[in-house]
Amino acid sequence: GAVVSQHPSWVICKSGTSVKIECRSLDFQATTMFWYRQFPKQSLMLMATSNEGSKATYEQGVEKDKFLINHASLTLSTLTVTSAHPEDSSFYICSALGEWGGGGYGYTFGSGTRLTVV
Amino acid sequence: GENVEQHPSTLSVQEGDSAVIKCTYSDSASNYFPWYKQELGKRPQLIIDIRSNVGEKKDQRIAVTLNKTAKHFSLHITETQPEDSAVYFCAHDSNYQLIWGAGTKLIIKP
Numbered sequence: 001g002a003v004v005s006q007h008p009s010w011v012i013c014k015s016g017t018s019v020k021i022e023c024r025s026l027d028f029q030a031t032t033m034f035w036y037r038q039f040p041k042q043s044l045m046l047m048a049t050s051n052e053g054s055k056a057t058y059e060q061g062v063e064k065d066k067f068l069i070n071h072a073s074l075t076l077s078t079l080t081v082t083s084a085h086p087e088d089s090s091f092y093i094c095s096a097l098g099e100w101g102g103g104g105y106g107y108t109f110g111s112g113t114r115l116t117v118v
Numbered sequence: 119g120e121n122v123e124q125h126p127s128t129l130s131v132q133e134g135d136s137a138v139i140k141c142t143y144s145d146s147a148s149n150y151f152p153w154y155k156q157e158l159g160k161r162p163q164l165i166i167d168i169r170s171n172v173g174e175k176k177d178q179r180i181a182v183t184l185n186k187t188a189k190h191f192s193l194h195i196t197e198t199q200p201e202d203s204a205v206y207f208c209a210h211d212s213n214y215q216l217i218w219g220a221g222t223k224l225i226i227k228p
Contacts, residue, residue, distance in 0.1 A: 043218045109161040
């Protein structure tokens, strides 16, 4: 089945530094990638949607200059948290929208990245 | 904007009993209704989904029902087991974007 590989699975960084999270679709082409943030005991909150080769669309309240998204190919999307602060500590998950044989489509999730900013 | 309401927020059932979680949505154009199970610190795992041309779908102990007229869909788990304990999320797609429920914490009591 469709697999999205997300790295790193966890990262601890110092306040003020930047962190890059990668998501790769391994056996299908991800036409669209969604980036979510999830705080403890809460639902997934969509941060932005990116399509290959175009600028990401950010949800209201998400700072585009702080959360940089690059979707340069149909198999790779990255999220960079710039100048991270403790309040950015969260669980970040990517999800790829892919279409496969038979007209089906679905959403495949990465394994998530636990970011802790100290 | 589009939203989905999920109830209850917490559900505690005796092992072996059934559990039902309900969601209502507002986008009449939605055609895809997945249910996800999420264990602590892990990604959401798709457990069952239903598309708008089907009213009910079953996979072993798990079933989903959809009522497009009333705009609600439900997850049914029968013969619950300890490993069913997790947080369950309903979702539906609107313009190829998933809209998520707030989640239900399911607790299976031994």
